[in-house]
Amino acid sequence: MxxxxxxxxxxxxxxxxxxxxxxxxxxxxxxxxxxxxxxxxxxxxxxxxxxxxxxxxxxxxxxxxxxxxxxxxxxxxxxxxxxxxxxxxxYLEKSLSGGRVRVASFRSAATHLLPPLIAQFCQRCPHVSITLTELAPTEVELALREGRVDIGIVPLPRSSEELETWEIARDEFVVLLPPTATPVPQQLTWEDLSPYSFILYNYAECTSAVREHWAAWGQEFKVAHEIKADSTIVSMVSQGLGAAVLPRLAAIPIPERVQVRSLPVPLERIIGAAVLSNVLHSPAVFTFLDLLRGTGVFTKTCFSSEHD
Structure with missing residues (x-):
């Protein structure tokens, strides 16, 4: 030209x-x-x-x-x-030269989902300060409302209208059966489960989900123990003290002696990210949300198939 x-x-x-x-x-x-x-x-x-x-x-x-x-x-x-x-x-790149992201999560997601994501975020945004706090789901909501954290990881759905949420993963409820010399079918029926007494979480949201699932299919649910810690539940199952139904992430690591099966009718919990609605978040917070959702600069799927 x-x-x-x-x-x-x-x-x-x-x-x-x-x-x-x-x-x-x-x-x-x-x-x-x-x-x-x-x-x-x-x-x-x-x-x-x-x-x-x-x-x-x-x-x-x-x-x-x-x-x-x-x-x-x-x-x-x-x-x-x-x-x-x-x-x-x-502007985003300059803003990511500083700032902070405060995340709160329930235990199993904090243990198994978030560490590799936080590591990935730190590689992409090395100058952003990120903190992770482990709380019960209701405490995560409270921390969000009080402004003590920016992002919460909680089971969905949540009833609070103050929160904006996104699904980021699904976690299957699995049956943990004690060691036995009798072979257990790969595909369980409700009849197969009827002889067992179950060890449940004490005051946990997933306990309500399990009870409601049993009731929806007209099944009787026998409870042997109610325990606060999921690791204690898994240990008790491995000692033959009962069976359990836990989200897979809450159950791992699962001892080799414990038999793991799917429920006769599948049940999942939805894991979501939550932020307080109508709040102007920093670029660092939005970037971490992109990581959780697999959007923006993080377009690949965030969660590997081993967590499905």
């Missing part, structure tokens, strides 16, 4: 063009851009001179686009949108 035909338009000229079109006149555009009307006129004149074409027709009713101007306007807006995206990426 010859030097004389090269276009040296700049971003400010395109901004002026868009403003004149949006506000209908040079004077109104100047007011919105906080500049003089003569500066707006010079910018449009320079742009038209560089393009060698008339983009706006002037009249007593204001400035109107020519047919060519309408086509140029479409491209101008795309260029300005691209410039905004570039500015945002630069």
């Amino acid at each position: 010859q030097e004389a035909n090269r276009c040296r338009m700049n971003i400010s000229q395109l901004q002026v063009l868009v403003a004149v079109v949006e506000y209908g006149s040079f004077s109104d555009a100047a007011l919105q851009l906080q500049t003089s009307q003569s500066a707006v006129s010079r910018a449009i004149a320079a742009l038209e001179a560089e393009l060698g074409a008339t983009l706006l027709s002037r009249g007593r009713f204001g400035a109107r686009l020519t047919p060519l101007g309408e086509r140029v306007l479409v491209h101008s807006r795309k260029i300005l949108q691209a410039r905004d995206s570039i500015d945002y990426e630069i």
Whole structure:
């Protein structure tokens, strides 16, 4: 392309063009851009001179686009949108040179899901401070509402209207059966489970889910013990003190002697990320949410198949 035909338009000229079109006149555009009307006129004149074409027709009713101007306007807006995206990426990168992300999670997700994700986040954003606090799900909600954490990892759904949530993983409830010389079928029936007494969580949300699941299928659920710690439940099963139904993440590591089976009718818990609604979060927090959801700069699936 010859030097004389090269276009040296700049971003400010395109901004002026868009403003004149949006506000209908040079004077109104100047007011919105906080500049003089003569500066707006010079910018449009320079742009038209560089393009060698008339983009706006002037009249007593204001400035109107020519047919060519309408086509140029479409491209101008795309260029300005691209410039905004570039500015945002630069702002995001600079913002990620500092800041912090405070995460609270229930134990099994904190143990098995979050550590590899936090490691990945630290590699991508080494200057962001990130802290993880282990709390019960209701305590995670309270910490969010009180502003003590930015992101909570909780079982879904949550009843609070103050929270915005996203599903990030699913965790199968599995049956843990004590060691026995009698072979256990790979596919259990309710009849297979009827002889067992079960060791349950004490005051845990997943206990309610298990009880409701049994009731929905008209089955009797015999309880032998109610225990606070999932590791204690697994240990008791391995000693032949009863069976258990736990989310897989809560059960692992599972001793080799314990037999693991799926329920006769599958049951899952949904694990989600939660933030307080109507709060302006920092770029660091939004970037960690992208990691949890597999969006933005983290487009690959976050959770490996071993957690499915």
